[in-house]
Amino acid sequence: MLGGAAALALAALAFAAPPPMAQNLPLGDLPEKPASLIADSMTLDQTGQRITAEGNVEVFHEGRHLTARRITYDRANDQIAIEGPITLSDGARSVVLAEQAELTRDLRDGILTGARLVLDRQLQIAAGRAERIEGRYVRLENTVASSCRICNEGDVPIWRIRAREVIHDREARRLYFRHARFEAFGVPIGYSPWLSTPDPSVDRATGFLPPQFVNSGDLGTGFKLPFFITLGDHADLTLTPLLTVDNALGLFADYRQRFAAGDFDVNSLIADDDRTSQDVRGFIFARGLFDVPQDFKLHFDLEAVSDEGVLLTYDVTDKDRLDSALGLRRTQRDQHVEGAFTFFHTLRDSENNSTQLTRTAATFFEQRFTPALVGGAASVSFESFGGIRTSGNDGPAGRDTLAASVSGDWQRSWIAPTGVVFTTLAGGQLDVRRIWQDSAFNDTETRALPYGGAELRWPFQRQDTGAAHVVEPVAQLVWSPDDGDTLPNEDSLAVEFDETNLFALSRFTGRDGVERGLRANLGVSYTRFDAAGWTLGFAAGRVLREEDLGQFTRASGLAGESSDWVTSLHLGFAPGLSMTARSVFSGDIFGGEADISKGELRLRYAGERARLDSTFVWLRKDAAEFRPDDLSELGLRGGYWLTPNWQTTASWRFDPVEDETTRAGLGIVYRSECILVDLSATRRFTSSSEVSKSTSINLSVSLAGIGSKAEGGAARLNRCNG
Secondary structure: OOOHHHHOOOHHHHHOOOHHHHHOOOOOOOOOOOOEEEOOEEEEOOOOOEEEEEEEEEEEEOOEEEEEEEEEEEOOOOEEEEEEEEEEEEOOOEEEEEEEEEEEOOOOOEEEEEEEEEEOOOEEEEEEEEEEEOOOEEEEEEEEEEOOOOOOOOOOOOEEEEEEEEEEEOOOOEEEEEEEEEEEOOEEEEEEEEEEEEOOOOOOOOEEOOOEEEEEOOOEEEEEOOEEEEOOOOEEEEEEEEEEOOOOEEEEEEEEEEEOOEEEEEEEEEEEOOOOOOOOEEEEEEEEEEEEOOOEEEEEEEEEEOOOOHHHHOOOOOOOEEEEEEEEEEEOOOEEEEEEEEEEEEOOOOOOHHHOOOEEEEEEEEEEEOOOOOOOEEEEEEEEEEEEOOOOOOOOOOOEEEEEEEEEEEEEEEEOOOOOEEEEEEEEEEEEEEEEOOOOOOOEEEEEEEEEEEEEEOOEEEEOOOEEEEEEEEEEEEEOOOOOOOOOOOOOOOEOOOOOOOOOOOOEOOOOOOOOOOEEEEEEEEEEEEOOOOEEEEEEEEEEEOOOOOOOOHHHOOOOOEOOEEEEEEEEEOOOEEEEEEEEEEOOOOOOOOEEEEEEEEEEEEOOOEEEEEEEEEEOOEHHHOEOOOEEEEEEEEEEEOOOOEEEEEEEEEEOOOOEEEEEEEEEEEEOOOEEEEEEEEEEOOOOOOOOOEEEEEEEEEEEOOOEOOOOOHHHHOOOOO
């Protein structure tokens, strides 16, 4: 602490005051922890009891930093008189500004006039008088608090709190308001005799979160008022009551827990409304991930609902298939192991849980290695699967299955002096199935499938003054037997065919379906990197077969001796503009006679004031994939900054086949350094047996410094200089 005149005459002072004056100071007893002081000049009165430092005065003591125009230390009264402008900071998160002050010699306690307390560079509290007490409390009288920036004298902030008294507890990091009046644009809108809130430096504290006002076509008009509860440093609970004028009552509960070895979250709802005949509706979602011995990860997911429509009614998620799982996994450099029990539950009107595989168990093991004799890269894998249906029917609607598969593969590449890359590959798969309740198959079915192949790649590059060009033609020849036993297909109903798997050994998405026969996978890619900053990428290819074995539907693009063409086009422009187009088609696309079975177009723009993401998808109907009609969707999502503070958002999903909008939304957001207002409206145009078309309107308001943080980058949005 500052001890007598030693509070002013310290080592730092020697750089500013004349050395003879410093040498003749009556230092007295030096404190245990001396302060450092810097000033332009210093004087000592004739009694030796009063010492004055003037001009750019700075004092540093035990984490406190004081700046002032003039400081006078009265040794007889052990007081420091300070003339401003004064800045006194206790670390980076608490700063007091004042015109005059009288403080104790350790700067901990005293009176400040014309004071202003600034917390975490967000919340400002102005007061005519402030008192520092016990080094812990700051008591302010006749205060005005706000986090809004005031650029000109007489400006009225968006919001402020006037209070007779405010006490800041630095240790507890809380603010206590007495007789507080809340004002918006200078107009009083609320009063509370007592108000307590964490100061802006607190990341987590028990208390109310910003309310949210809602208007739903399903539930009516109402509001949510979240209450956040800290449960130590590693757990918390958020309770959000929902009340609407249509007598819908609900309570959302979100629990989070973190451990040294993992974490888990639980989200739930219990509600009562008149949308169904049920007395109580709700859901529970839980997930967790934990480290266990031997570098394994234990994971679990729980998803359960009271009825098929509760998730949409309460605007939780559009998910229409739920999965709950418990499993283990481990991934190392050359090995992957996993296993899980999974329970599925469909919410779709077109599906019946009794005829779906609702209970499954699966394991998978893969080991990669380098064979000592032949080199290259090889892997072996083992997979098991079991699934149960509850319908009891004979055939696919009631079939239960227990399966095991063993497979291995090997490949090696050589690079010729000309740059040609030659690769050989070989492998095989052995499957065993135990089947119940499906008379179309034997009780036990087996299948053995070897394959082999070779691949040629010839990448080459040309560089000119304006761009770099890369071209890579690829030819791959793959053989596997034309015939063989057919197994029940539980995991390969969907077929993927695009430029990303043109050179895959099988285009089936699971292990039950395997691609057979002699086939050639042919393709070429071209990429241009332009010096101006834009890029162009194009790829095309197709599959040629010795014989069409009837494994694929026409809609998949893989039927026939010659498959459809797969193409992709990518354009990237600086800054922030890109386009990607992908298609699977047959016929003459340039002559306008192309037959497109799959298509996708994506456009993305991210600029200074606007952003846009648009997607168009087209899929031809395919009964084998349970798609009885053509499917298409046009989706748009974007936003535009009207001003540095105002932003609009919009989203739209449209079905061209049905010629109807499926979902649309509009929103407007206001952000500044002191407030966030978010107003949004969404309309769902689809309906089912459980939910009807609905419009939802949501409004939330957050005040920076009072229960919430300032938005990232918000300070730049509201600079006084524009």
